Amino acid sequence: MxxxxxxxxxxxxxxxxxxxxxxxxxxxxxxxxxxxxxVEPVPQILAAMGEDALTLDxxxxxxxxxxDLGDAVEAKAVLAARIDELVDLGLxxxxxxxDA
Amino acid sequence: MHEFSxxxxxxxxxxxxxxxxxxxxxxxxxxxxPKPEIPDFSxxxxxxxxxxxFIRPSVMIEGDYMLPDAAPLPLAQALLAAEMxxxxxxxxxxxxxxxxxASAVEKDGxxxxxxxxxxxxxxxxxxxxxxxGWRFMGDEFVLLDLESGAAVPFxxxxxxxxxxxxxxxxxxxxxxxxxxxxxxxxxxIRHLMPPVxxxxxxAEPAKPALLLFPRYxxxxxxxxVAPGETFMRMTxxxxxxxxxxxxxxxxxxxxxxxxxxxxxxxxxxAEAVSLAEGLWEQLA
Numbered sequence: 001m002x003x004x005x006x007x008x009x010x011x012x013x014x015x016x017x018x019x020x021x022x023x024x025x026x027x028x029x030x031x032x033x034x035x036x037x038x039v040e041p042v043p044q045i046l047a048a049m050g051e052d053a054l055t056l057d058x059x060x061x062x063x064x065x066x067x068d069l070g071d072a073v074e075a076k077a078v079l080a081a082r083i084d085e086l087v088d089l090g091l092x093x094x095x096x097x098x099d100a
Numbered sequence: 101m102h103e104f105s106x107x108x109x110x111x112x113x114x115x116x117x118x119x120x121x122x123x124x125x126x127x128x129x130x131x132x133x134p135k136p137e138i139p140d141f142s143x144x145x146x147x148x149x150x151x152x153x154f155i156r157p158s159v160m161i162e163g164d165y166m167l168p169d170a171a172p173l174p175l176a177q178a179l180l181a182a183e184m185x186x187x188x189x190x191x192x193x194x195x196x197x198x199x200x201x202a203s204a205v206e207k208d209g210x211x212x213x214x215x216x217x218x219x220x221x222x223x224x225x226x227x228x229x230x231x232x233g234w235r236f237m238g239d240e241f242v243l244l245d246l247e248s249g250a251a252v253p254f255x256x257x258x259x260x261x262x263x264x265x266x267x268x269x270x271x272x273x274x275x276x277x278x279x280x281x282x283x284x285x286x287x288x289i290r291h292l293m294p295p296v297x298x299x300x301x302x303a304e305p306a307k308p309a310l311l312l313f314p315r316y317x318x319x320x321x322x323x324x325v326a327p328g329e330t331f332m333r334m335t336x337x338x339x340x341x342x343x344x345x346x347x348x349x350x351x352x353x354x355x356x357x358x359x360x361x362x363x364x365x366x367x368x369x370a371e372a373v374s375l376a377e378g379l380w381e382q383l384a
Contacts, residue, residue, distance in 0.1 A: 017346065020352045022327040028349040033342070035349055037328065057311070 007095040008083055010046050016091065018043065032090055041067075045082060053095055055064065056080055086093040101144075104297045105135055109243065109254040109302050111190060112136030115182050117145040117377075122178035129257055129278050129291055132299045141165075141193060143185035145178055165192035177281050181261060189256070190241055191339040197243035197252055198344060204251055205234035210309035210384055211251040212376065213359070215241050215337050218286075221316035224264040225372050227292065230365040231271045232306070236298040237306065246347045249354050250305035258292040265290045267369050268320060292327045309384035311361040314372060318365035322375065325361040331376055360384075 010016075017028040025043040027036040041063075048062045060069070060076055069075035086092035102123040105114040107166050113136075117123045122145055146320075165188055174182045190199065202215035203226035212229070214222040223239040224335075230236030237253040245252055257278070260268050265280070265288060278291035313325060313333065334352060335341050340349045360383045366372040 018347060019349075019357075021331060021353065021356065024328045026331065026349070026353060028346060030346060033345050037331070 004096075006055070007053040007055055008049065008059065008087070009053040009093050010049040010086075010093060011091055011093070013053055016046075018046075027091065029089075029091060034090075036089060036091070042082065042086065045079070045086070049092070055084065059083075074078065103254060104130070105139055106130040106133040107136040108186075108256045109132060111141065111194065111254070112139045113186050113189070114139035114142045115145070115180065115185070117182075119145070119175060119178065120149050121175070122182055124380045125179045125278060126182055126321050127189060129293055132293065132296060138316060141186070143182060143189060143190035145181055145185070150326075155273065156246060157163070158282065162223055165189050171285045173284070177284050177289075179283055179291065180281055180286075181259065183291070186256065194243070194340060195343065197245060198348050198355075199338055199340045200242040200244065200334065201240070201339065202242040203239040204237035204253070204306075205229040206237050206251075206304075206306040207234050207380070209306055211237060211306035212241075212310050212312065212384065213251060213308055214312045214314055214376075215334070216313050216315060216382045219261075219316065221261060221264075221314050221366070221369075221372060223261075224267060224369060225314055225376065226374050227258045227260070227264070227268055228369050229376065230258075230270065230295055230298060231268075235301060236294045244351050245350050246344070247306060249351060249358070250307070251308050253298070253302045254260070255298045255302050258294060259288050260292055268292055271331070280305050308355055308359045311359045311381055312376060313361070313363040314376075315365045316364065316372075317367065319367065320371060320375070321363075321365040322379065323363040325363050327361075330361045 015030050019026040020040055024039050027038060036076060056076060056079060060079055062068060083092060087094050101116045102120050103116050104123045104126045109141060112137065115126060149167055150166060200215060202213050203222040204211050204213045205226050214225055216222050226236060227240045236255055238255050239258045240256060241254045243252040243254055272292055276293040281289045364375045366375055
């Protein structure tokens, strides 16, 4: 399985209450009872993920349809950092990757 | 055990005391409040020890909800101990509303809510407005209804501290004040009964229409407060936001999205009243 890309899946939309609030977004996570205050691009990333399990590249493709992400290598590194933070917060699950 | 009970807004309290004097003081100050049948909370004022009860009487606050290391107070401050005990029960035990550490007054069915740290002047400002055409709703807690978002009054005794005592003595009927307690952990304290109509109408909620963050002792200034900052400050100002979970989140976000917020700096009570009334005309 080495070399398999990990998959990421956001917690279900039912599990989060999302309230945009003038420049930032509040996310109430039902499972943990924690309120998160987040700014761009976190709400956009979660919206793009929907409830699908995606690799970073698949997520990048989705985001690039709506946003100008500039340099692809740099964009992937930034996205990876944000996704890791979301995994730490419990809002996104990291799943075992599958070989294509 | 001497006993006293009173209904304050939606909450019913029973106070038990080993001494008669604090119960008599409470009964006089709460004379206008209804007597509940079944209390939500019990507070007991107990002697630190039997021996000390006679040598140097000191009061421990005991209740359904407690802080483990609350210091005892001298018997002369038992009224303060009772009030602190009642506040503690609300702060730690109330779950029926989103509880904001704030003061509020009402006009035309709409509520002006003021919040800030101790010494910000929110209590004095609500008392001053309550003497000048507004209905006093509370100087310590504002309760937000989890379904409707309405502000529910909690008009307990107004707790005046230090300079605020003289300011209100000039405004309110002398018969409505409790004893002056000097040298308490919060400085000098004197309780003031809220206006009669504030108590008579304590079951009438009001729609939040303006949120102010007053700050006493600074040059006159008004500043916009962004919703994100308001959210952070209000979650800090709520003792039960986390305990209420999703219901607290929903009530808090609705309150912040529908209520304009401003920070005001002021040097005198008259200046603060004028600032608050000006912003009310403009925004509420």
